[in-house]
Amino acid sequence: MKNVITKTLVASAISTAMLAGAAQAAVTMVSWGGGYSASQQKAYIDTYSSGEVNLISYNGGLGEVRAQVESGNVVWDIVDVLPSQARTGCDEGLFEELDRSIFLPAPDGTPMDEDTMVDVPNDCVVPQIWWSYVPFHKADTFSGEQPSTIQDFFDVEKFPGKRGIHTWANAIVEMALYADGVAIPDIYDVLSTQEGQDRAFAKLDTIKDHVVFWSSGAKPLDLINSGEVSMSLAYNGRIGGAVLNDGADYVTVWDGQVLEEEWLVLMNGAPNRAAALHFLVHASSSQAQADQAKWINYGPMRLAALPIMEAGEPWFNTGVNILEHMPNTEEHMKGGILADPDWWADNGQAVNDRYAAWMAQ
Amino acid sequence: MSDTRTLDAKGQLLTNDGVPLKESLRKSLRRTKIRSFLLLLAPLLFLLIMFVGPIGSLLSRSVDDMEINRVLPETFAQYELWEDKSILPSEEMFAAVVNDIRATHKLEDSEGNNIGKNLLGKAGTRMTYEYSGWRSLLLKTVKSATKVNKRSKEEVKPYTWEAPYKEKMIKRDKRWGKVEFWQSLGAMKDPYTIGYYLNAVDLRFDANKNVIQKPEHLKIYKTIWMRTLQVSLMVTIFCLILAYPVSYLLATLPMRTSNLLMICVLMPFWTSLLVRIVAWMIMLQQNGVVNDTLVGILPCFEGMVNLPFFGEKNIDLCFSDEDRIPMMYNFTGTIIVMTQVLLPFMILPIYSVMRGIPPSYMKAAQNLGATPTRAFVRVYMPQSIPGIGAGCILVFIVAIGYYITPELVGGKDGLMIGNFVAREMQKTLNWGLAAAMGAILLAAVLILYWAYDRLIGIDNLKMG
Numbered sequence: 001m002k003n004v005i006t007k008t009l010v011a012s013a014i015s016t017a018m019l020a021g022a023a024q025a026a027v028t029m030v031s032w033g034g035g036y037s038a039s040q041q042k043a044y045i046d047t048y049s050s051g052e053v054n055l056i057s058y059n060g061g062l063g064e065v066r067a068q069v070e071s072g073n074v075v076w077d078i079v080d081v082l083p084s085q086a087r088t089g090c091d092e093g094l095f096e097e098l099d100r101s102i103f104l105p106a107p108d109g110t111p112m113d114e115d116t117m118v119d120v121p122n123d124c125v126v127p128q129i130w131w132s133y134v135p136f137h138k139a140d141t142f143s144g145e146q147p148s149t150i151q152d153f154f155d156v157e158k159f160p161g162k163r164g165i166h167t168w169a170n171a172i173v174e175m176a177l178y179a180d181g182v183a184i185p186d187i188y189d190v191l192s193t194q195e196g197q198d199r200a201f202a203k204l205d206t207i208k209d210h211v212v213f214w215s216s217g218a219k220p221l222d223l224i225n226s227g228e229v230s231m232s233l234a235y236n237g238r239i240g241g242a243v244l245n246d247g248a249d250y251v252t253v254w255d256g257q258v259l260e261e262e263w264l265v266l267m268n269g270a271p272n273r274a275a276a277l278h279f280l281v282h283a284s285s286s287q288a289q290a291d292q293a294k295w296i297n298y299g300p301m302r303l304a305a306l307p308i309m310e311a312g313e314p315w316f317n318t319g320v321n322i323l324e325h326m327p328n329t330e331e332h333m334k335g336g337i338l339a340d341p342d343w344w345a346d347n348g349q350a351v352n353d354r355y356a357a358w359m360a361q
Numbered sequence: 362m363s364d365t366r367t368l369d370a371k372g373q374l375l376t377n378d379g380v381p382l383k384e385s386l387r388k389s390l391r392r393t394k395i396r397s398f399l400l401l402l403a404p405l406l407f408l409l410i411m412f413v414g415p416i417g418s419l420l421s422r423s424v425d426d427m428e429i430n431r432v433l434p435e436t437f438a439q440y441e442l443w444e445d446k447s448i449l450p451s452e453e454m455f456a457a458v459v460n461d462i463r464a465t466h467k468l469e470d471s472e473g474n475n476i477g478k479n480l481l482g483k484a485g486t487r488m489t490y491e492y493s494g495w496r497s498l499l500l501k502t503v504k505s506a507t508k509v510n511k512r513s514k515e516e517v518k519p520y521t522w523e524a525p526y527k528e529k530m531i532k533r534d535k536r537w538g539k540v541e542f543w544q545s546l547g548a549m550k551d552p553y554t555i556g557y558y559l560n561a562v563d564l565r566f567d568a569n570k571n572v573i574q575k576p577e578h579l580k581i582y583k584t585i586w587m588r589t590l591q592v593s594l595m596v597t598i599f600c601l602i603l604a605y606p607v608s609y610l611l612a613t614l615p616m617r618t619s620n621l622l623m624i625c626v627l628m629p630f631w632t633s634l635l636v637r638i639v640a641w642m643i644m645l646q647q648n649g650v651v652n653d654t655l656v657g658i659l660p661c662f663e664g665m666v667n668l669p670f671f672g673e674k675n676i677d678l679c680f681s682d683e684d685r686i687p688m689m690y691n692f693t694g695t696i697i698v699m700t701q702v703l704l705p706f707m708i709l710p711i712y713s714v715m716r717g718i719p720p721s722y723m724k725a726a727q728n729l730g731a732t733p734t735r736a737f738v739r740v741y742m743p744q745s746i747p748g749i750g751a752g753c754i755l756v757f758i759v760a761i762g763y764y765i766t767p768e769l770v771g772g773k774d775g776l777m778i779g780n781f782v783a784r785e786m787q788k789t790l791n792w793g794l795a796a797a798m799g800a801i802l803l804a805a806v807l808i809l810y811w812a813y814d815r816l817i818g819i820d821n822l823k824m825g
Contacts, residue, residue: 061787088790091482091500167773168788201578212690213773228647342497349789350493350579356781357581359773360588 026052027276029264031080033057034217035241039295040080044283047291051275062089065267069094074269077276080128083121083261083341084348090124095265097123102277104285106304112284115302117328118261118338125263126284127301129292132327132336133171134257136239137231138224139249150256150335153231154179154203156210161230163207164223167215169355170344171258172233174337176203178256184335188343197351201358213359224250240297240325244316255335259327261301290315299328420803423796426554432484433461437550443543446568450543455527462499462506463520478503490560490791492545498536505533544568557797562586582781582798589778592695592767593760597707599700600756601749604707608748611708612715630705638769641698645688652685690772698770703759707752714748750817758806778802 029045031037037055045053058064062085068074081089089095100123103112113120116127135153147159154176156163165172174187180203182190190196212229214220220234221242236257242248264283270276282288289300290308294317300306309315309323316322323329327336344351369375374382430437435457443450465484468477481503488495506522522529531538548556548566559565559572563580567573574580607626611619629637644650659680666676688694718741726736764779771780778798785795813819 059787062790063787066790066792088482088486088496091479091485091496093476093479093482211773215768226646226648346489346495346497347493349490349791352784352789353579353581356776357578357584360581360584360776 026054027077027272027279028075029053029055029078029080029276029279030058030076031055032060032217034238035245035296036237036298039292039298040283042295043292044279044288047288048279048282050278050282053279061085062094065089065094066092069268072269074267074271076267077270077272078280079265079267081263081265083263083339084345086125086261086263086265087121087341087345089265090122094268095124096268096270096273098126098266098277098280103281106286106302108304110304112302115286115304117301117303121341124265126265126280127289128262128264128284129289129301130259130299130328131262132236132257132259133166133175133233134236134239134252134254134327135231135233136220136224136250136252139251141230146251147231147253148255149253150175150179153233153253153256154207156207159230162210162212162228164212164214164220164229164232164234166233167213167359169351170348171260171337171339172204173197173200173351173355174258174339175233175256176200178335178337179203184337187337188340191343191351192347197354201354204358208358208361221248236325236327237296237298244297244318244320244322244325254327254332256337257327257332257335258337258339259333260339261341262298263301293322293326297322297325297327299326416803419792419796420800421796422793423557423800424553424555425793426487426549426556427552428480429484429487429549430552432465432480433458433546433549435461435464436546440546440550446544446547447540449538449540452525452527454543455530455537456524458502458530459506459522459526462503466503466507486790488545488549490794491548491556492542494536495542495545498534498542501534502530502537505529557791557793558801560794561797561801582778585776585778585781586801588692588774588776589761592692592699592763592775592777593757595696596699596703596760597753597757599696600704600707601753603700604704604711604752605749608708608711608715611712612718613720626705626708629701634702634765635769637702638698638766641694641701642689642770645694645697647685647687647689649689651688655680656682656685689770690775692771692775694770694772695767695775695777698766699760699763702766703756706755706759710751710755711745711748714751715745718744746817750813754809754813757809761805762802 029040031040037057041055045055058079060082062081065076065079068076079095086095090097100111100113103126105111106115112127117130120127135147135150137147141161142159145158147153152159153163173191177187177190177196177200178184180199182196182199191200212223212232214223214232217235217238220229220232221238223229223232236252239250239252243250264280266273266276266280284302286300286302286304286308289302289305290312292298293300293305293309294315297316300309306323313321313323316325324331326332369379369381376382376385378385436454439450439454439457443454462481465480466477468475468480470476481499485496485499488499506520508520527537536542544567547568547570548554556566560575561582563575563583564572565575607622611622611626613619614622642649646652661680662676662678664676665673668674688697722740722744723736726740727733731739761777762779763777764783767775767777768780768783771777782795782798782802785791785798810819
């Protein structure tokens with residue numbers, strides 16, 4: 001008995017020491033899990049030969065980031081963050097401001113910061129992807145006329161069945177206004193007024209009794225598959241993953257999609273700072289960004305990645321064309337709303353409170 | 362030893378060393394006390410460092426407004442001088458904002474690193490909780506009021522902006538001309554605030570720091586608090602109703618059968634919470650096992666029938682697809698799943714108390730002429746009350762702070778306060794509000810404990 005205990009103790013001591021040793025060397029990157037993390041693993045980490053990178057998952061938000069930085073016990077190096085968090089985190093000093101000159105320019109020599117679809121918001125962020133909130137349904141759900149606009153999502157008479165929407169206000173209020181007839185460039189001006197917000201919530205009221213809420217990215221697919229809802233909003237990569245990898249017969253309605261930025265940031269006080277920076281340079285290169293699109297249909301943030309993909313079609317790993325599944329192609333951008341992270345950083349709390357109150361009614 | 366030697370002049374008992382016995386006893390008692398205290402020191406320190414400390418520091422955030430006062434001291438001083446708060450403040454206050462921004466912007470920590478920029482960033486986040494838009498307004502103004510060399514990151518003088526500032530600021534961003542922004546400063550001007558607590562119960566400060574109701578469409582927390590209470594109470598009651606007979610069986614059946622039954626109770630208890638929740642989802646969702654079965658097996662009858670008294674009636678007894686009962690992603694789902702998850706917390710304490718009730722009591726009562734029901738109600742049940750109390754208090758306290766189950770199955774009307782604490786911690790980063798909600802939860806539990814002690818007595822609580 002005693003022998004067994006000693007052996008166990010020795011074994012666990014050794015494994016702890018090994019873990020500690022590995023943690024010293026390997027960069028810890030934190031991302032969202034699922035097919036998205038898998039694409040980062042394949043495109044960035046498997047192609048990286050200068051060191052080890054461990055990819056772990058988190059549930060979003062800056063809560064853990066701030067706790068680590070404030071307690072002085074930083075264990076993460078790189079975090080994959082949403083646009084408004086990229087801004088508040090940088091403002092609050094949770095992320096490090098990076099020397100922009102170390103990053104690789106596009107093949108034609110354009111510096112990285114000028115090679116993006118929107119202005120780089122601050123010096124903390126490293127380009128990642130574009131993703132979007134977008135409605136989808138099964139191909140055989142409706143007979144006859146098919147949903148093609150965001151109005152159809154809000155029209156339960158014409159297209160009966162429940163609607164799956166998420167438990168926070170982002171994107172859904174923009175969609176509501178767009179469906180109510182507000183032109184895309186005016187959406188945030190309208191939303192900034194009390195009347196505009198009332199108008200968005202009045203539009204939401206029209207589907208209130210037909211709504212099923214989801215809060216994790218895999219859920220909308222379950223809701224659609226089980227028939228619980230007839231149409232649902234989802235992250236476009238989740239829909240694409242099911243279509244491209246598993247042959248699901250989903251139809252995406254791109255009109256009214258709300259596009260969000262995604263950035264990589266370096267934690268302030270990252271334990272493996274130098275190695276992490278080196279990896280960030282690799283992960284943000286045009287080639288790595290294009291490579292990611294072999295594994296998931298999120299749009300690369302760097303413009304220079306698009307021609308690489310175009311020239312390489314069929315680019316997706318299963319041998320199909322990928323560009324038509326991307327949220328940020330010219331065709332899909334026609335009815336696309338670019339989310340305004342600054343507006344959300346300013347108004348997110350109030351609008352989300354109101355949304356929560358609306359949900360609870 | 363003679364009696365005279367063990368008594369001193371006052372007639373007190375002495376020990377062999379000539380010290381009064383009382384004194385010597387007290388000394389040895391004190392020694393034991395110190396020794397036992399030293400033995401306790403390690404766990405006590407552990408408790409302090411791992412439990413009291415962190416909780417205390419988190420709770421202190423619920424009243425702490427020091428940081429914003431560090432950033433805008435002059436502005437808040439000017440705020441006190443601002444007389445008519447319904448019209449825009451004077452130039453002095455505009456200048457105070459610019460001065461505060463410039464002073465903060467230069468702040469360095471003890472190692473000479475600039476922390477001012479981050480302080481301003483945090484201030485922006487803090488101010489937005491009071492009034493939407495502060496963040497971008499403040500940070501925009503920081504850019505205009507200060508000037509930084511891009512390369513050396515050092516401040517460049519002279520500033521482009523010079524006094525007077527009022528017009529320039531309003532020109533830079535017209536929101537400076539909105540009195541609502543200025544009024545919202547009132548809620549932040551004191552280093553300690555109860556603002557977060559007010560927020561947690563749908564109240565807020567107005568410009569003069571009077572407590573007022575939040576606008577109707579932003580009221581959310583009162584509903585959630587009531588619902589949290591309602592869910593916890595309902596779950597406790599359902600658990601009690603379900604657990605009591607099970608515990609009784611467990612305690613009275615022969616060992617072999619009761620062991621088997623015990624395994625049936627413990628197996629789910631040992632199964633991962635998430636697995637159990639997902640199993641419920643499969644069972645209860647719209648197209649789940651339960652609804653499918655109902656649609657499939659219930660007899661279907663539809664048509665005209667001639668009823669006595671009612672005459673010709675069209676009767677639809679079909680349980681069709683439209684009749685599927687929504688049992689998941691709503692209030693019902695939360696109640697069902699939480700009841701199942703928390704059931705063992707009720708069964709185990711009641712069972713262990715029931716085990717201690719000698720069966721002979723019931724027999725004696727019946728021998729003396731009581732019917733089985735009467736014997737049960739008058740003799741058995743009162744003896745099981747300590748177990749009921751323990752079970753109820755345990756289930757209620759665990760339920761009131763529940764997070765993961767409502768998050769997964771709560772949908773739109775099954776969310777509890779725990780979900781909102783998590784939202785403030787992770788998503789909106791309003792830790793003050795999260796801490797205030799946590800403090801209210803903690804207080805609720807303590808009050809419950811106190812009430813239980815007064816009503817039933819904590820000594821009567823038996824876990825086994």
